[in-house]
Amino acid sequence: KRLEHESSLSRESHHDFHPHDLEHDGEAHFSKLIAKETALTELTMGRLMGNYILFSDTYIPVQTGQAFYKALQADGGKGTFYSLGADVHCLFYKPAGEALTMPDPQECFHALANHVSMTGRRFEVGYAAAFEAFTEVLESRKEGLGGSWFTAPGESSREAFMRRVKRSDPAYEIYAAYASEHTERWAGAKALTLDAAMAEMPEVERKYQLECAEYGNVLFGLSDEFSSAGKMEQEQLTKLADLGKLQAQLDSGAYVAIEGAEKIRQAEVLTKAVEAFETGKDKAVDAVLATKLPALDRKK
Numbered sequence: 001k002r003l004e005h006e007s008s009l010s011r012e013s014h015h016d017f018h019p020h021d022l023e024h025d026g027e028a029h030f031s032k033l034i035a036k037e038t039a040l041t042e043l044t045m046g047r048l049m050g051n052y053i054l055f056s057d058t059y060i061p062v063q064t065g066q067a068f069y070k071a072l073q074a075d076g077g078k079g080t081f082y083s084l085g086a087d088v089h090c091l092f093y094k095p096a097g098e099a100l101t102m103p104d105p106q107e108c109f110h111a112l113a114n115h116v117s118m119t120g121r122r123f124e125v126g127y128a129a130a131f132e133a134f135t136e137v138l139e140s141r142k143e144g145l146g147g148s149w150f151t152a153p154g155e156s157s158r159e160a161f162m163r164r165v166k167r168s169d170p171a172y173e174i175y176a177a178y179a180s181e182h183t184e185r186w187a188g189a190k191a192l193t194l195d196a197a198m199a200e201m202p203e204v205e206r207k208y209q210l211e212c213a214e215y216g217n218v219l220f221g222l223s224d225e226f227s228s229a230g231k232m233e234q235e236q237l238t239k240l241a242d243l244g245k246l247q248a249q250l251d252s253g254a255y256v257a258i259e260g261a262e263k264i265r266q267a268e269v270l271t272k273a274v275e276a277f278e279t280g281k282d283k284a285v286d287a288v289l290a291t292k293l294p295a296l297d298r299k300k
Contacts, residue, residue: 016126051090055158059092063208081197082189089207105135
């Protein structure tokens with residue numbers, strides 16, 4: 001920020017994630033920022049809950065062939081795979097020996113940052129710094145919690161999570177219903193042999209890839225916090241394409257487009273991908289809204 005300020009010789013240099021007029025616009029700006037982060041957290045939790053990964057922290061979730069072989073490397077294949085049913089797009093591997101330990105917050109951040117970098121993307125500098133500082137604060141809890149940062153001694157991750165969620169939170173009943181259903185699912189978990197688990201992986205990965213594709217539809221179709229921003233960005237891309245300037249933006253790195261695990265380099269391909277996304281988004285949203293959660297229906 002200092003280098004940018006000095007090189008431009010500008011009179012003012014605004015902080016990242018701050019409004020230009022902090023005195024008058026600060027409250028509204030930070031309220032929107034918190035709402036956006038809350039929505040992003042809830043969407044992430046929803047993805048984990050969809051395949052019962054949340055609270056299954058003593059197991060390694062496996063949804064791709066790469067994850068399958070990496071799980072086997074944890075103990076040389078001496079552990080056991082489990083399935084929670086054909087409608088769950090994930091297998092779970094429990095390594096032999098001692099139970100898995102809770103990963104450290106900073107370790108998780110560095111793994112995420114490395115993944116983002118390796119897939120051609122990057123965090124904004126200010127966001128990355130704030131994110132890493134937050135993980136440092138979380139990790140500092142270990143000193144007072146006997147080496148733990150999330151759970152109290154003898155407490156499960158489910159108990160620790162539900163203890164932190166306020167009962168006045170609109171999502172509380174959803175999390176409570178999920179916790180109950182999670183217990184029921186694991187009570188009926190089926191152990192698989194290595195050959196049986198390997199045979200199921202192609203279908204698990206296929207469904208997982210479809211799920212990843214539909215997640216974008218949910219993100220920009222259902223969430224008010226992201227749909228308006230997505231619409232503005234789509235209009236901006238369309239305008240650049242009409243003016244013939246989109247290719248230059250891709251070549252310079254000002255815009256980075258990722259589809260699957262590959263980087264889109266041609267403006268024409270990107271334009272068609274955006275159009276296809278908009279066409280299928282509404283259908284996907286209708287399908288999601290029609291889905292019911294049995295545990296919540298029982299509460300009604």
